[in-house]
Amino acid sequence: MKKPEIHLTNEKLAETCKDAAKTVLIIAAFTAVAMSLSRINNDNNPFAPTLYVLAVALVARFTDGFFYGIAASLASVACVNFFFTYPFHKFNMTLSSYPLTFAVMLLVSILVSAMSSQLKKQERIRFEAENEKMRANLLRSVSHDLRTPLASIIGSSSLLLEKPGLPAQERSKMLLEIQKDARWLSRVTENILSITKLSSDGVKIATTDEVVEEIVGSSIVKFRKHSAALPVEVKSPDEVLIVPMDATLIQQVLINLFENVEVHGNCATRILLEIRHESSRVVFTVSDNGTGFPPSVLPKVFSTTMISSSENADGHRNMGIGLSVCNSIIVAHGGQMSARNNIYGGATVEFWLPTGGGEDEQQAEDPYSRG
Amino acid sequence: MSSKLKILIVEDDSGICSFLETTLASNGYGYLTSSNGKAALCMVSSHCPDCILLDLGLPDMDGNEIIRSVRSWSKIPIIVISARTSESDKATALDLGADDYLSKPFGTVELLARIRTALRHTRTSSSDSEVALTESFHVGDLCIDFKKRRVSLGGIDVPLTPNEYRIVELLGLHAGQVMTYKQMLTSLWGPSIGSDNKLLRVHMTSIRHKIEPNPNEPMYFMTEVGVGYRLVDEVES
Numbered sequence: 041m042k043k044p045e046i047h048l049t050n051e052k053l054a055e056t057c058k059d060a061a062k063t064v065l066i067i068a069a070f071t072a073v074a075m076s077l078s079r080i081n082n083d084n085n086p087f088a089p090t091l092y093v094l095a096v097a098l099v100a101r102f103t104d105g106f107f108y109g110i111a112a113s114l115a116s117v118a119c120v121n122f123f124f125t126y127p128f129h130k131f132n133m134t135l136s137s138y139p140l141t142f143a144v145m146l147l148v149s150i151l152v153s154a155m156s157s158q159l160k161k162q163e164r165i166r167f168e169a170e171n172e173k174m175r176a177n178l179l180r181s182v183s184h185d186l187r188t189p190l191a192s193i194i195g196s197s198s199l200l201l202e203k204p205g206l207p208a209q210e211r212s213k214m215l216l217e218i219q220k221d222a223r224w225l226s227r228v229t230e231n232i233l234s235i236t237k238l239s240s241d242g243v244k245i246a247t248t249d250e251v252v253e254e255i256v257g258s259s260i261v262k263f264r265k266h267s268a269a270l271p272v273e274v275k276s277p278d279e280v281l282i283v284p285m286d287a288t289l290i291q292q293v294l295i296n297l298f299e300n301v302e303v304h305g306n307c308a309t310r311i312l313l314e315i316r317h318e319s320s321r322v323v324f325t326v327s328d329n330g331t332g333f334p335p336s337v338l339p340k341v342f343s344t345t346m347i348s349s350s351e352n353a354d355g356h357r358n359m360g361i362g363l364s365v366c367n368s369i370i371v372a373h374g375g376q377m378s379a380r381n382n383i384y385g386g387a388t389v390e391f392w393l394p395t396g397g398g399e400d401e402q403q404a405e406d407p408y409s410r411g
Numbered sequence: 412m413s414s415k416l417k418i419l420i421v422e423d424d425s426g427i428c429s430f431l432e433t434t435l436a437s438n439g440y441g442y443l444t445s446s447n448g449k450a451a452l453c454m455v456s457s458h459c460p461d462c463i464l465l466d467l468g469l470p471d472m473d474g475n476e477i478i479r480s481v482r483s484w485s486k487i488p489i490i491v492i493s494a495r496t497s498e499s500d501k502a503t504a505l506d507l508g509a510d511d512y513l514s515k516p517f518g519t520v521e522l523l524a525r526i527r528t529a530l531r532h533t534r535t536s537s538s539d540s541e542v543a544l545t546e547s548f549h550v551g552d553l554c555i556d557f558k559k560r561r562v563s564l565g566g567i568d569v570p571l572t573p574n575e576y577r578i579v580e581l582l583g584l585h586a587g588q589v590m591t592y593k594q595m596l597t598s599l600w601g602p603s604i605g606s607d608n609k610l611l612r613v614h615m616t617s618i619r620h621k622i623e624p625n626p627n628e629p630m631y632f633m634t635e636v637g638v639g640y641r642l643v644d645e646v647e648s
Contacts, residue, residue, distance in 0.1 A: 254634040274627035
């Protein structure tokens, strides 16, 4: 529980450093410009104060809060005094115009800071509203999706209770149906859980370095355990691929994709998972030889809104939640996901994950060799 | 008193409880039930059950507290039953001394297999570990000969590096149980090794390539994502 706090203060520190660096850079740049101008004009520089007002405005716009703007005003007044008024390279505080210059700069910085923080607030509100809309959409579609299997479970179980005399074959058929529905519900809940995981800590998720083959292997084992499932053929490079990821979430993406083939592939007989290593990313391609996506659905497979569309209203369980969850998981990892139909039939869903910087590679060098 | 093995169920949900009771009873186990942590701790010390099925989310205390308290005086196998999906919770429970875990929802087959494994391990580990080392372990085509320090697949020796053998040996001694990364790192390379498990995983990959018929769909060396590894003790058909 302590980790996120440390993380937060670290982030704050980084933010502070960034803002300070911006302030110093902007002031330095404008000082340089003003100096070269005054060299052209024989040490006579009437523009300097104006230029510094602009610098202060920029600092106030691009930093957080009022502090840096005010600091920049102070620095600017000092610079004008030191570099651009007689006596040069000396502070002279007797000139009567300084309080005025300083006051103007201060006012500009405060005004601009206030405006930009207002802007930021509005942006955040808009972002939150969009998030809220997405969540509401999802909730609506999920509860819609949950109703059908629940109705079937309640119906079958009450029938089993009321009619103890049913033939054994019929009983076991209904029990199997109940089990199937319950399994499906459990999968949907897993998807919902991972959405809460995605949105509870903002967009950033906690990743650890994982061996791709292990995640692929355990996803396939898990997928094959649940249903008497289609075989998954894997084509992957010989090298050991290590990718930073949240392993459970990526495993869920893979299982969702496999299950989509099973449920919506319409007579698909095989699943092919191809893994490629491209310079700074690892690409996963899941393809099948079924009938592919209906063309009308293809452009919006990843949106949560498609779930309520009439196309799927026939009680056929749709892939909406699954794919949109997959997409948000991949995006949260800094990757991308796309879907297309193959020329020779079947569908392909492809996603990639960034491999991250190579910075930890040296660390893992040899701590175990003494064993 | 009967000679049935007694299993303590610590679970506050009555539905799951009755499912567990029925499963255990119909498979020849005796059982005790407790719906809260305090009563469970009393029952552990008064009845000395052979195995504990423990739900982590209890109304009166954290399940991890129970693990800690039982482990302070007893080696009774504890199987954690958890609805928590976070892997770190599982790893914490295992590192505290739980023997295994099951995530809800689970089936009867899985449950019974875990109980058998847990019971078997208390019996072998109570004897000297040297005894365990003179034996060998078989599952499917895989055979680990602890005495000769050799691993074979269908009668053919598998060439493993010393580090790889030690990993296989460790998993073999705890076959059927999940070993967390931390437990493996500590027992292989000592407590000072830290928590960087990258090399362990690279070793695992190479072990899989040498032993598994299809490394992309392992049948012996299972990855428990985010937690650790498990060498199966029964091959599923």
